[in-house]
Amino acid sequence: MANRLDDEALDQLFRNARTHNGWIERPVEDDVLREIYDLAKMAPTSANCSPMRVVFVKSAEAKARLLGVVSAGNQEKTRTAPVTAIIATDRRFYDELPKLFPHTDARAWFVGNEAHAEKTAFRNGTLQGAYFMLAARALGLDVGPMSGFDNDKLDREFFPDGRYASNFLVNLGYGDSAKLFPRNPRFTFDEACTIL
Amino acid sequence: MANRLDDEALDQLFRNARTHNGWIERPVEDDVLREIYDLAKMAPTSANCSPMRVVFVKSAEAKARLLGVVSAGNQEKTRTAPVTAIIATDRRFYDELPKLFPHTDARAWFVGNEAHAEKTAFRNGTLQGAYFMLAARALGLDVGPMSGFDNDKLDREFFPDGRYASNFLVNLGYGDSAKLFPRNPRFTFDEACTIL
Numbered sequence: 456m457a458n459r460l461d462d463e464a465l466d467q468l469f470r471n472a473r474t475h476n477g478w479i480e481r482p483v484e485d486d487v488l489r490e491i492y493d494l495a496k497m498a499p500t501s502a503n504c505s506p507m508r509v510v511f512v513k514s515a516e517a518k519a520r521l522l523g524v525v526s527a528g529n530q531e532k533t534r535t536a537p538v539t540a541i542i543a544t545d546r547r548f549y550d551e552l553p554k555l556f557p558h559t560d561a562r563a564w565f566v567g568n569e570a571h572a573e574k575t576a577f578r579n580g581t582l583q584g585a586y587f588m589l590a591a592r593a594l595g596l597d598v599g600p601m602s603g604f605d606n607d608k609l610d611r612e613f614f615p616d617g618r619y620a621s622n623f624l625v626n627l628g629y630g631d632s633a634k635l636f637p638r639n640p641r642f643t644f645d646e647a648c649t650i651l
Numbered sequence: 652m653a654n655r656l657d658d659e660a661l662d663q664l665f666r667n668a669r670t671h672n673g674w675i676e677r678p679v680e681d682d683v684l685r686e687i688y689d690l691a692k693m694a695p696t697s698a699n700c701s702p703m704r705v706v707f708v709k710s711a712e713a714k715a716r717l718l719g720v721v722s723a724g725n726q727e728k729t730r731t732a733p734v735t736a737i738i739a740t741d742r743r744f745y746d747e748l749p750k751l752f753p754h755t756d757a758r759a760w761f762v763g764n765e766a767h768a769e770k771t772a773f774r775n776g777t778l779q780g781a782y783f784m785l786a787a788r789a790l791g792l793d794v795g796p797m798s799g800f801d802n803d804k805l806d807r808e809f810f811p812d813g814r815y816a817s818n819f820l821v822n823l824g825y826g827d828s829a830k831l832f833p834r835n836p837r838f839t840f841d842e843a844c845t846i847l
Contacts, residue, residue, distance in 0.1 A: 457663045457788070457791040457792075457793075458791050459789065459790045459791045460656075460660050460663065460664075460789045460790075464656050464660050464789070465690060467653045467656070468656075468690075468785070468789060469690040469691070469693045469694055469782075469786060469789075470690065470693055472693070472694070474695045485846055488844070488846060489840045489844075492840045492843065492844050493840060494661060494664075494665040494666065495665070496837040496838060496843070497665045497666055497668070497837065498665055498668070498781070498784070498785070499670045499784070499794075499796050501796075501798045501819075503835040503836075503837075505837060505838055505843070507843065508843050508844070509843060509844040509845075510844070510845050510847060511844065511845065511846040511847065512847050513846055513847060514847055516847075517847035551838075554836065555835055555836060555837075555838075556835055557835070575798070577773065577774070577777075578773070578777050578798070578818070578819065581773075581774050581777040581778055581781070582777055582778075582780065582781040583781075584778065584781075585694070585777070585778040585779075585780075585781030585782055585785075586665075586781055586785065588694070588695070589664070589781075589782065589785050590665065592653070593655065593656045593660070593661060593664060593665075594655045594656075595653040595654050595655045596653075597653075598695075600695050600697075602697045602771070602774070622774070623697075623774065639699040639751055639752060640699075640750065640751060641692040641699075641701060641751075642692060642701055642747075642751075644685045644688050644689060647688065647692070647701070647703065647704050647705060648684070648685075648688050648704070648705040648706070648707065649705070649706050649707065650681055650684060650707040650709055651706060651707065651708055651709060651710055651712075651713035
């Protein structure tokens with residue numbers, strides 16, 4: 456049976472971790488990007504459907520394409536981040552289910568039921584995006600997630616064949632604590648939860 | 652600057668953790684439920700919108716109500732789990748933004764834009780659901796997330812005023828490894844990711 460992680464680990468993952476807007480000058484190596492994904496991929500999705508796809512925007516040329524679709528308030532932090540991950544979703548994730556969930560015909564649950572497929576893709580791709588951010592923190596990186604960009608424009612630029620849909624963006628690097636905003640309040644347990 | 656967590660912690664959170672279907676006879680105290688939430692609430696949401704609401708179903712009477720809406724394949728594991736969390740979303744989360752994101756009128760971004768509000772609620776409530784599961788694992792618990800239930804029926808039973816929408820369910824407890832299914836495959840980095 457597992458124990459609880461020590462307080463230092465809980466602080467790093469949750470309590471002291473912050474959404475970063477500025478970055479120190481330290482690159483993020485490709486091996487670290489691989490490690491983030493290889494942790495995140497293990498966490499659960501419905502019927503193991505694993506709809507998240509990730510584009511790591513790292514080169515100056517790719518970053519310039521991305522900056523063309525990011526809102527004004529997100530320009531500077533995205534430009535200066537060592538890497539920006541596009542967290543996207545495979546709209547046709549169900550075509551992979553014979554491989555990912557081989558013991559039954561799970562593909563049949565989604566073919567011809569677009570509303571159910573779309574909701575399943577969005578829910579599970581988003582779960583994986585959260586796993587991705589906590590995996591990055593577990594490896595000592597800081598993250599800066601963003602919804603402020605033009606999804607349709609991004610999809611036309613990076614996913615022209617229409618199969619993948621952008622969900623949100625995550626700046627990745629080592630945060631500069633001097634550039635943090637003050638922390639906003641959270642709901643208490645009793646405001647957000649009930650025990651029945 | 653943070654270090655990477657040790658391998659034991661990474662195994663517990665990601666690599667060795669499993670979706671559990673059977674539970675040993677050990678209760679989950681209310682203090683632990685509070686602790687899960689108090690970790691999960693700190694992780695990021697867009698404009699700090701924090702739309703997740705949680706109902707912890709623990710008593711025999713509440714569990715019986717929940718079993719009335721859960722699919723056949725999820726009955727036994729839900730019945731035997733010490734606690735089942737209903738991960739729900741507040742459809743009117745934006746009414747709380749003056750408190751949660753006080754430095755600008757973020758409520759105005761959503762009022763009268765139902766499609767944007769609904770997508771923001773679902774995306775961020777789902778991120779919080781993932782944080783919740785990893786917080787539970789960080790505290791030494793096992794989780795068993797489920798989408799196999801009737802959302803509309805659950806909402807009528809537990810959220811009759813229509814403000815909250817069920818997202819997914821999470822069984823919580825200490826897993827019985829003897830009842831695990833074999834692990835399904837995951838996409839490799841090169842199948843799911845690109846570095847540009």
